[in-house]
Amino acid sequence: MYDVIVIGAGPAGVNAAIEADNLGYSVLIIDEQGSAGGQVWRNKSSSIIDAPKTETSIKGNALRDALMSSNVSVKYEARVWHIEKCDTIWNIHIENDVLTSKNLIIATGAYERIIPIPGWTLPGVIGLAGATALFKEHMMVPGHKTVVAGSGPLLFYVANEIERLGGTVEAIVSLNSRFDWLKSLLIMITQPILLWQGFKWVTAFYKKTIWQSAPIKFEGADHIELVKIKKVDDDWKPIGKEQILEADSVCYGQGLIPAIEASRLAGAEHHYDETLGGWVPTIDDMGRTSIEGLFVCGDNAGILGALAAPIRGKNAAQAINKNGVVYDIGKFERFGKAMTALSIPRAGLLNLIDTDTDVCRCEGVTRKEIEHEIITGAQSPNAIKSGTRCGMGPCGGRFCADAQAMINEHVTGKTREDIGLPTARPPLRPMPMDQITEELNYDDLPIPGVSPL
Amino acid sequence: MTNTYDIAIIGGGIMGCGAALRIKEGGMDPVVIDQGDIGQGASGVNAGTLSMQIKRVKLMPYAIKGHHEWQLMGEKVGFKKTGGLTLAFNDREAELLQERMTMKRDAGADITFVNPKKVEEIEPHLAKKIVAASFCPDDGYANSSLSGQYYRGRLTDENIDTIERFQVSEININSNGYEISSGDQVIKATRILIACGGLTKHVAAMLGEDLPIRARINTVSVTERAPRIMNGVIGHATGLLTMKQKDNGTVLIGGGWQGKGTPEEGRGAINPETLLPNLQLAQFAVPTLSKVRVVRSWTGFEANVPDFYPLAGRLGEKDNAYILGCVRGGYTIGPYISKLMGDLILGREPEMPLFDPNRVFNEDKLI
Numbered sequence: 001m002y003d004v005i006v007i008g009a010g011p012a013g014v015n016a017a018i019e020a021d022n023l024g025y026s027v028l029i030i031d032e033q034g035s036a037g038g039q040v041w042r043n044k045s046s047s048i049i050d051a052p053k054t055e056t057s058i059k060g061n062a063l064r065d066a067l068m069s070s071n072v073s074v075k076y077e078a079r080v081w082h083i084e085k086c087d088t089i090w091n092i093h094i095e096n097d098v099l100t101s102k103n104l105i106i107a108t109g110a111y112e113r114i115i116p117i118p119g120w121t122l123p124g125v126i127g128l129a130g131a132t133a134l135f136k137e138h139m140m141v142p143g144h145k146t147v148v149a150g151s152g153p154l155l156f157y158v159a160n161e162i163e164r165l166g167g168t169v170e171a172i173v174s175l176n177s178r179f180d181w182l183k184s185l186l187i188m189i190t191q192p193i194l195l196w197q198g199f200k201w202v203t204a205f206y207k208k209t210i211w212q213s214a215p216i217k218f219e220g221a222d223h224i225e226l227v228k229i230k231k232v233d234d235d236w237k238p239i240g241k242e243q244i245l246e247a248d249s250v251c252y253g254q255g256l257i258p259a260i261e262a263s264r265l266a267g268a269e270h271h272y273d274e275t276l277g278g279w280v281p282t283i284d285d286m287g288r289t290s291i292e293g294l295f296v297c298g299d300n301a302g303i304l305g306a307l308a309a310p311i312r313g314k315n316a317a318q319a320i321n322k323n324g325v326v327y328d329i330g331k332f333e334r335f336g337k338a339m340t341a342l343s344i345p346r347a348g349l350l351n352l353i354d355t356d357t358d359v360c361r362c363e364g365v366t367r368k369e370i371e372h373e374i375i376t377g378a379q380s381p382n383a384i385k386s387g388t389r390c391g392m393g394p395c396g397g398r399f400c401a402d403a404q405a406m407i408n409e410h411v412t413g414k415t416r417e418d419i420g421l422p423t424a425r426p427p428l429r430p431m432p433m434d435q436i437t438e439e440l441n442y443d444d445l446p447i448p449g450v451s452p453l
Numbered sequence: 454m455t456n457t458y459d460i461a462i463i464g465g466g467i468m469g470c471g472a473a474l475r476i477k478e479g480g481m482d483p484v485v486i487d488q489g490d491i492g493q494g495a496s497g498v499n500a501g502t503l504s505m506q507i508k509r510v511k512l513m514p515y516a517i518k519g520h521h522e523w524q525l526m527g528e529k530v531g532f533k534k535t536g537g538l539t540l541a542f543n544d545r546e547a548e549l550l551q552e553r554m555t556m557k558r559d560a561g562a563d564i565t566f567v568n569p570k571k572v573e574e575i576e577p578h579l580a581k582k583i584v585a586a587s588f589c590p591d592d593g594y595a596n597s598s599l600s601g602q603y604y605r606g607r608l609t610d611e612n613i614d615t616i617e618r619f620q621v622s623e624i625n626i627n628s629n630g631y632e633i634s635s636g637d638q639v640i641k642a643t644r645i646l647i648a649c650g651g652l653t654k655h656v657a658a659m660l661g662e663d664l665p666i667r668a669r670i671n672t673v674s675v676t677e678r679a680p681r682i683m684n685g686v687i688g689h690a691t692g693l694l695t696m697k698q699k700d701n702g703t704v705l706i707g708g709g710w711q712g713k714g715t716p717e718e719g720r721g722a723i724n725p726e727t728l729l730p731n732l733q734l735a736q737f738a739v740p741t742l743s744k745v746r747v748v749r750s751w752t753g754f755e756a757n758v759p760d761f762y763p764l765a766g767r768l769g770e771k772d773n774a775y776i777l778g779c780v781r782g783g784y785t786i787g788p789y790i791s792k793l794m795g796d797l798i799l800g801r802e803p804e805m806p807l808f809d810p811n812r813v814f815n816e817d818k819l820i
Contacts, residue, residue: 382490386599442543
């Protein structure tokens, strides 16, 4: 039994764990990766012996060193598949083991929002955040001629990394306008180093950037070959003439969505806040949720990015004690929100989702099928899912839930809050049966009673 | 002016919707009320097994009729008649199987006993540890996920009003009938039918009736799509396992293992202490399942009274109040017994007897 279990060893989780350790609690941190760092400070693959230092590798290594020199117990390559609170104790189920703690801090980060457009499932089209994992862990580029498309700051980071690692950026297709960025600059001034870095990236790719535009279709026989793009209006509705770009790879995404499956399964209240990336746990300024002994920090508590994450982590650990110290997150929060604001979906985006495009890639459910289900009376995400299978596949709805809700919002005029979320159920990740169960000794099978005859 | 319906049906599951359709057909104007979505409670989350071998002896005639109703609904509800095996892995279970299946056969189910060699022909992926088995060619399943879509469509086609997301907070009786409230919203009806599954006790109590209803919390799991590893429905002599692989390759695993929670609190939660033995038993029966990933496990409520027979009839001494629920094997039997219930409400003589909710309940303990 630990005082504290932390799920997720990114910058928020690790800082929460170290802070809790400093406060004298016994702490265990769990992550599904092989080492700490999360997505943003992801460790290099062990097959890479030497690599030039980067901002992320320096910060990531510092984080891993700090964790190593603390008393925090670590469990890597462990997948949490169920979370339950029994009386005052948290039971955390990983593979075929149960870990227990008095307090639980969830720091599961984010995943990316990808607006489904025709061809989005073609091989060679990958997510923007997915691409950063390739760079950080394997120092690989996605192809020789890459189009980087979508919204937010990740576009420029990805483009820069591709060229640093020897690839070629064909173009950056940015939903955001220059004016969107100019507005954010005012807030970026609080972060001069990042502002300078951002300035360098934007100027480096200025000529290659096609502003206020979006891909409307990815084409290719069995691999991406062409990217068709259009200008968008201020509502991000595609307008005007089509332009065609050649590419052998595309990095594509519209910002990040908080990964809330774990906090939902743990029973916390959530609400919708587009300025934080979507549905988020309802928390106080330190990360206390509606459930006693449950705390959240990092991007899963609302997308504020890697700068805010360490402080949010420390606050979550402090929150365990009623009189804990609050670290000020002010300027990081403003900065994080400014970056998140660049990716708040606008209504016109829906025009990119063609009626015959698969919104749910696991189950092959199109926009048309989802709309039909809603029009014929399916009111909730559960009802839409049951009728169409949208979200029933292995991804558990991570990739389609947001687009499905956007479609619902459009058809019914309801708010995202009113539309709600489907029921949270385990396992948090698909689990091979023999990994979560021991082999059965048949005579030990608990037989509660035979059904009445 | 608010409309006064001929009957308000509380609960938009198979029972409530089935009764509504029959009642409308008979000339009355019903309204179907649900706290959530139509067909998304137990009707929408159960394992969908349509097996004669797991039906109670006395309910067999109802199950056979119910099975026929599902067959008529066909593709729209994902109906499949695949045949099904019930397995015994030791002598005790073999004895149990022999006794129980003989009685079920005598009650009208087409059940035969099959030897292990025949079992292997029917289901080549089963563990070679089977001591005895029975087979019923009529067994199969429907896709319970489609209950909502199907019944919503039927109610719309028949112009039956539905009110979803209506959480009944109070029911008042006056000389004109019933006033059913949810906050400020009021629905008026001459008659009332309570058919809301796990919440039946809760709603009956609003009419002053205390029924000895308990809710079971059944667990179901589904896997990712897998290559073909089973052809029909697979059950266990104790009833603690039901499995079937859908056309899309996913395998549904049930068996009535008990989760946590109450219908009043929400949708319930799985209990790892029962989920894991359920999955162990599934792998024991079909070892190839071990490498297949579980994608989702969930729970649904099943209401019961102590004798495990249905509540289907007039509620207490009241005029025009009815109850329908607690049907063991309710998914299979629902489309039929709801018709009988509709007939009773319409003043017709039901084709088969119903089950008086005001009876004295004898405890039928689980063996």
